[in-house]
Amino acid sequence: MAEITIKDVASLAGVSAATASRVLSGNPATSPGARARVAAAITELDYRPNAQARALRSTRSDSIGLLVSDVRNPFFADLAHTVEQAALSEGYVTLLGNANERKEQQDRYLDTLISRRVDGIIVAPLGDGSGSIASLIEREIPTVFVDRTVDGIDVPSVTTDSEAGIRQAVEHLSSVGHTRIGYISGPQATSTGRERFAAFTSAVADTGLSQDPELVYFGDFQAASGSAGVHALLDLDEPPTALLAADSLMAVGALAILHKRGLRIGTDIAMIAFDDVEWFALLNPALSVISHSVEDMGRLAVEMLLQVIAGGTPESVVLPSELIIRASSSSPISPSAGLRPRKN
Amino acid sequence: MAEITIKDVASLAGVSAATASRVLSGNPATSPGARARVAAAITELDYRPNAQARALRSTRSDSIGLLVSDVRNPFFADLAHTVEQAALSEGYVTLLGNANERKEQQDRYLDTLISRRVDGIIVAPLGDGSGSIASLIEREIPTVFVDRTVDGIDVPSVTTDSEAGIRQAVEHLSSVGHTRIGYISGPQATSTGRERFAAFTSAVADTGLSQDPELVYFGDFQAASGSAGVHALLDLDEPPTALLAADSLMAVGALAILHKRGLRIGTDIAMIAFDDVEWFALLNPALSVISHSVEDMGRLAVEMLLQVIAGGTPESVVLPSELIIRASSSSPISPSAGLRPRKN
DNA sequence: TGTGTTCATGGAATCGTTTCCATGGAATCG
DNA sequence: CGATTCCATGGAAACGATTCCATGAACACA
Known part of the structure; x- marks a missing residue:
């Protein structure tokens, strides 16, 4: 019942919480002995670090938000799959939202994503630049538009010609x-x-x-x-x-x-x-x-989002379409x- | 750039952080004056509470995990949509994972979900009760199986006959x-x-x-x-x-x-x-x-998960199929x- | 007027991590 | 051998919220 914390791991391993944390994050300033004992304690207790606490302290949540209109649309289902897999391989989990082509649902979801402090957001946006889209920009939350853009909002995007x-x-x-x-x-x-x-x-x-x-x-x-x-x-x-x-x-x-x-x-x-x-x-x-290629779109969107998160400003990409x-x-x-x- | 915290809201409103928090959570022990000033400060600053910090203190994250094999499968896309909408209407966001019918991907995702301290998990499980499924049970993390079950694991489920x-x-x-x-x-x-x-x-x-x-x-x-x-x-x-x-x-x-x-x-x-x-x-x-009805399956799964989260033990449901x-x-x-x- | 109750409020502890800083022992160098 | 550097380590602060507890003002009642 009681949460197993890093302190439990630390005391079982006979080290301080600070050292245990260092071992966990691969900080080189740790002795082989400490590393071994901490590792043993972790498996012994089946310890899982609390991602909330970690995110609170380090101001990154290792999660991204993906907001589409409807996953039942095969196009967005493909996109969701590609994005989720690409994000996962970079260590991010994906929060999925369906806006159902309704602006108030889009705004509601964006608000939630902002509150959750996701590291970045990929969205197929709807409507003009009002509402929560504006908050996104103002807070400088890393954002990439997929499939669609919003007039007057300068955000990197992956779209189709x-x-x-x-x-x-x-x-x-x-x-x-x-x-x-x-x-x-x-x-x-x-x-x-x-x-x-x-x-x-x-x-x-x-x-x-x-x-x-x-x-x-x-x-x-x-x-x-x-x-x-x-x-x-x-x-x-x-x-x-x-x-x-x-x-x-x-x-x-x-x-x-x-x-x-x-x-x-x-x-x-x-x-x-x-x-x-x-x-x-x-x-x-x-x-x-x-x-048009959904796989390319999803892959590029994640790639670009990671660049934005890293502080870059990738160029928007327009993919071709053909009959x-x-x-x-x-x-x-x-x-x-x-x-x-x-x-x- | 700098995060706007509840303290900023509090000082702008001329109250303490404690009072601001009470206003935010609708605690009745607040004066109308304080409520008004805090509300004004919130809109003034466009304050968004940090969900991480909140989750850390209150041990609930208002998020659920949904793990399916592949959203590109129309069946699971439908399910994802229904679950996401039902969860949202109860105030939960949905973390989506694709296991691609691979046990190691399923385990990896379950680990992440455990680390994120989601309040509950809906999963279309794969394989036997080994690996992370066992951790789920041991930690008593509210779980509901959809579409599939796992032999020997006693978890409420919604399946099809x-x-x-x-x-x-x-x-x-x-x-x-x-x-x-x-x-x-x-x-x-x-x-x-x-x-x-x-x-x-x-x-x-x-x-x-x-x-x-x-x-x-x-x-x-x-x-x-x-x-x-x-x-x-x-x-x-x-x-x-x-x-x-x-x-x-x-x-x-x-x-x-x-x-x-x-x-x-x-x-x-x-x-x-x-x-x-x-x-x-x-x-x-x-x-x-x-x-067979995917909508019923998704809706019931969320309903049952909420019951488990609330401490209940709902009966498993078997839905009919017909030619x-x-x-x-x-x-x-x-x-x-x-x-x-x-x-x- | 004094006592007791109600009630809004603020201070401080807490959640589980990470990270800065100080410490002390070992190793290296002249 | 003394002085300097290196480095593993632990203590403590910090992240941003919630919540317990104490406080003091306002009010009511006798």
């Missing part, structure tokens, strides 16, 4: 004959939502496709909004013949509704999703995607496409 | 004419791996299907082993006409290879997976699954099934 992938996707769809592409957008409160929407808009304009504003549905990066988006877009008087979803979750929601409405993907309607997910290739027809064409978008536009099934 | 679902699956496959079912098993180092394997074995025997030991491939719950399993099973002299995978990740790996080998799922070979995943229903043909039949397994056995494609 969505522009290139989106442009390739639009041009590809245009090349197989589509002129009305429906876009299921991410929320404009996120930088990725804005950037991808802007990329879509400009690519559509440059390619000479329809710029009908009704062809854009604003979702929230969660599956349900993808479903709602498909309903909205297909119920237009002139529905699109191809769909582009700004993340994998909305794509899943969209696919479910396409199935339910009896539309054959790749034949009746083309579909492309942002974010690659292993099993998208297993769908029949396989889903075309805009792919991977699969069966869901490669057939030429079907003659029946564009007709509303209910009218058949 | 795999038996029922597996039996339904085997009977269903038998009813549509299959006699040789290939089983891609989980590792025998996990209770779920063992339990599901045992359920399969006995169901096959009871139904009078082939008990050929070659029809079982032992994987490790990760995607790659599902792929390897399909190769091994299809290369048998008498390959199975139906496959049952013990988790979703191995099912994904299996599906990928089935595709690659040109086998039509539901026609050339039937397939059923343990664990429901939203998008399994989106596959074409949709995948039959054995489903959901979709197109991947519902067609009668095809005449060509069972033939090795390469021999055609």
Whole structure:
């Protein structure tokens, strides 16, 4: 019951707490004899140093915070895994938070992370620079943004160049004959939502496709909004013949509704999703995607965070994205496409 | 730069640190005047209490550890999300660890969690009761097992009754004419791996299907082993006409290879997976699954952990599993099934 | 007015470490 | 052999909060 402290170890080993501490931290100013006896006492008592006390005294907690919108999103699950493993190999544990795309949850979690005195924070931020993000900066807490950025906040980041992938996707769809592409957008409160929407808009304009504003549905990066988006877009008087979803979750929601409405993907309607997910290739027809490397993103984020913790100011990194064409978008536009099934 | 402590708050408010602390913790022995001035000082200084110091003195850290095998597994991602949200709503933050189905990683993480003095641990355990699991018990650290158990370790748990679902699956496959079912098993180092394997074995025997030991491939719950399993099973002299995978990740790996080998799922070979995943229903043909409720599991685990922390000893819970039949397994056995494609 | 009670408050101890500083014995050097 | 350096060691302070205990002001009651 009673906590075993370093004093217990020290007295069993016949040394002072100071010496025991030195042995524990590998301080060279210790005799071999003391080292041996302390080591023996530690295993004998199964002593585990109290990380709280250690953190209090040494002002480092050997923990980092990771705040994403939702680990159920395969993209963030991958990221969480990579970050956690990379951090662990450097001796840090990871506190995971889900903001669920809600600013108040993000702020709440950031507050907790600040209170816990984590050594650094990796966050896929949401909203503007107000609220707890500002506290982070003001307190000079080492922070790295992943996937997203915040306007006006100067923090190292690892992001994806969505522009290139989106442009390739639009041009590809245009090349197989589509002129009305429906876009299921991410929320404009996120930088990725804005950037991808802007990329879509400009690519559509440059390619000479329809710029009908009704062809854009604003979702929230969660599956349900993808479903709602498909309903909205297909119920237009002139529905699109191809769909582009700004993340994998909305794509899943969209696919479910396409199935339910009896539309054959790749034949009746083309579909492309942002974010690659292993099993998208297993769908029949396989889903075309805009792919980017989550592993690189996670690894780099941890690397950069460690640099910031060490006092450096690493350069932000922008990773490439690229279109991977699969069966869901490669057939030429079907003659029946564009007709509303209910009218058949 | 300099940390803002409770003393700064106290002196700005013109009270002692003791009084400031009382205001902070809502202790009634404080005057309205003091409360107001302390509150003002807190916002003025943007003071955040140091959770480390607080934890040191009060011996509770308001954090729990969650150790799963891999958050990239949708089942554990769901679980992580549910647990994190449930814990947060009770004022706890969640430390997430990935053991990657490796005992040494599990032990390493448990050690860290013990050192951090988390208030409780939720773990999907691996292996026997040796190593750090034993330390957990000995130190009486509140622990709840999820999904899996460990023989001989008496800890409250939330698990699934795999038996029922597996039996339904085997009977269903038998009813549509299959006699040789290939089983891609989980590792025998996990209770779920063992339990599901045992359920399969006995169901096959009871139904009078082939008990050929070659029809079982032992994987490790990760995607790659599902792929390897399909190769091994299809290369048998008498390959199975139906496959049952013990988790979703191995099912994904299996599906990928089935595709690659040109086998039509539901026609050339039937397939059923343990664990429901939203998008399994989106596959074409949709995948039959054995489903169980992850939300219930996560919610109950947190609930039970809080009870243990409060000194209680909650009863273990076993959740039901059930077969959901979709197109991947519902067609009668095809005449060509069972033939090795390469021999055609 | 004196005694007793209530109650907000401050001082000081405490949690388990790390780390600064002083000490004293051994070793080295001239 | 005396003086100097080296180095392992222990005592004590510090980290930032909480909490026990004592204090003294305010108030009530007889």
